[in-house]
Amino acid sequence: MEEFAALSGVSRPTLSKYFNDPNSVRQSTRSKIEMALERHDYRPNIFAINQNRKMTKNIGIVVPFLADPFFAEIARVIERRCIDAGFWPILFSSHGEQKLENEILNSLRSLKPAGVLLAPLGRGSDHSTVEQFCRDVPTVLFDSNIEGLGAAFVGSDNFQSVPLMVEYLCRTGEPPCLLETQPVNPNANKRRNAYKQAMEQRGLEPHIVRLDGSDWNFEDIGYDGGLRVIRNQKLPTNTVLCSNDRLAIGFMSACLEMGIRVGRSSECSLRVAGHDDHPFAKFTCPPLTTIAQDYAAISERSVETLFLLVEGGLSGTRSETLFEGKLVMRASA
């Protein structure tokens, strides 16, 4: 930096000022620097910059499982928004492991991020680690809520979306049973409770089919468990509401293999619905009827909320923003 300052004919502190905000120096000085910049291509070291700044332009993004296209897509949108706003997003995946989530949060601390967007593991999170982290770093939770942690939460309203689907399924055929795995996060629990409530409000008995498996390989769980459930004739109804789309995708694959025709048309014997409108839900066999989570809105609002928080424009009270899901009718139910 010293060298480059000499080359451009300004002092190092002025150069530092320029990189922090090009408009903060005189026009003549600015052009001197930018001319030298063209010839020598110098760039300040991002991680040294942050060494001594109170607030950096780094934004941490932590998701529980990046190989899940839902999170991949959300992460993509969030990264773009951050970049466009002049921030530097750094993306981490917990790979479904508490230990990794903890390590990521601890490392994130030393990055001195301006803020962090965290989709926690949920049930699998280490509450005290997350709590401590949220105290130290401006954090907005999304997708998966942990009561009281973070400055805000942005997600979707399972108690609106699940009843919506239950209503639709009941109106158009047999009432659904709920297919779920061991819940990995609060959403799964909420969806189960919302399902129960919705059924009971209709005077119907809820049926819950629990598949083995406690990791994030939902397709496999849905497939393996689906085979077992079908073979053992354990399906209480001819309508199956899956706790999420990935589970539904795996389950429908099992149906296909067992020769069960899935769909709402008359020649089909089973209806399957999902939740989330997973990026590949419209390409499944048959295309999956599901609840669309508003990806764009959740991403946008999360980022906006974080920016507000970073700029200090957020009141002390923790806000929870829930977006409504929309019914997406396709061929499967």
Add this chain to the structure above:
Amino acid sequence: MEEFAALSGVSRPTLSKYFNDPNSVRQSTRSKIEMALERHDYRPNIFAINQNRKMTKNIGIVVPFLADPFFAEIARVIERRCIDAGFWPILFSSHGEQKLENEILNSLRSLKPAGVLLAPLGRGSDHSTVEQFCRDVPTVLFDSNIEGLGAAFVGSDNFQSVPLMVEYLCRTGEPPCLLETQPVNPNANKRRNAYKQAMEQRGLEPHIVRLDGSDWNFEDIGYDGGLRVIRNQKLPTNTVLCSNDRLAIGFMSACLEMGIRVGRSSECSLRVAGHDDHPFAKFTCPPLTTIAQDYAAISERSVETLFLLVEGGLSGTRSETLFEGKLVMRASA
């Protein structure tokens, strides 16, 4: 660090030595530190560590488009391997943009990574930036090759896999046409050439259907283009080999919408095949016949090669490792 050194009863340099390699200090010293560690939970600042070390434990991973499940899955495996080997992976997505790829590479430099695993944009890469980067940082390219750049390349052998598929399709029905988009990377070009070669070797005329679109939204391109091609009756044969699975997924969705039955059974009028064995290929409608790229092998070998390179155990000559694809027969062709 000073404080914590005092707390554990050792000097700061010794503490530094411990964190660099816990085995490099005497057992008694080590336990002193680790006892203090339990009570006070101190962690060195990763990005300050790298400030003054010749070699860090950081490994950069750069993929062109992380919302593509293929890359999401490969990134997942690579991250795991790095973590298990005691490295600290940092993941970046270029979002299909040259400008971002350049920025990522330049920022990566200041991270002083021990090595970088780079799946370049390919055609969209800025050759001189990548070249300069590879000179400065130990880099292994994967998935998409750029002649001469990086210390090694690991990918799959399109000139083996595509002919394999062509052979299968010819043997079991009408010879295929090739459905492609504007090629975003070298693989697309290689696949086209491999297709041409394979057809010509059989004395057949190659037919190439090019769809509009030059970004990474292959499903959309396959769907929109598919609708157009089908409406205009521009399909030269009843067998379509898609340049990659995502394209095939979109295309099949268009077929479904147009009421065209896809599959190899007698009541179907169109066969569709893909390439890659995308994580969702087996869940499509109908399940997609495709070529399985050996995800695991590519990830493993990339990481292994990089580790060798980092440890200096690699000769000067640039190596190219190509894995063979395997035919995965499903219902679509």
Add this chain to the structure above:
DNA sequence: AATAAAACTTTACGCGCGTAAGTTTTATGT
């Protein structure tokens, strides 16, 4: 018990930059 080797401590400097304080130069108004 003597000796060498290993491990530790103290001291000091450096990484690439931010930033504050005090001083000098430059642009603006009159």
Add this chain to the structure above:
DNA sequence: ACATAAAACTTACGCGCGTAAAGTTTTATT
């Protein structure tokens, strides 16, 4: 032309840690 404020300069220190050099203590060897 001079006064004044804004901008730039010089100087100095700090971030959190790595690391080299020199001296001191501990451990292993004979």
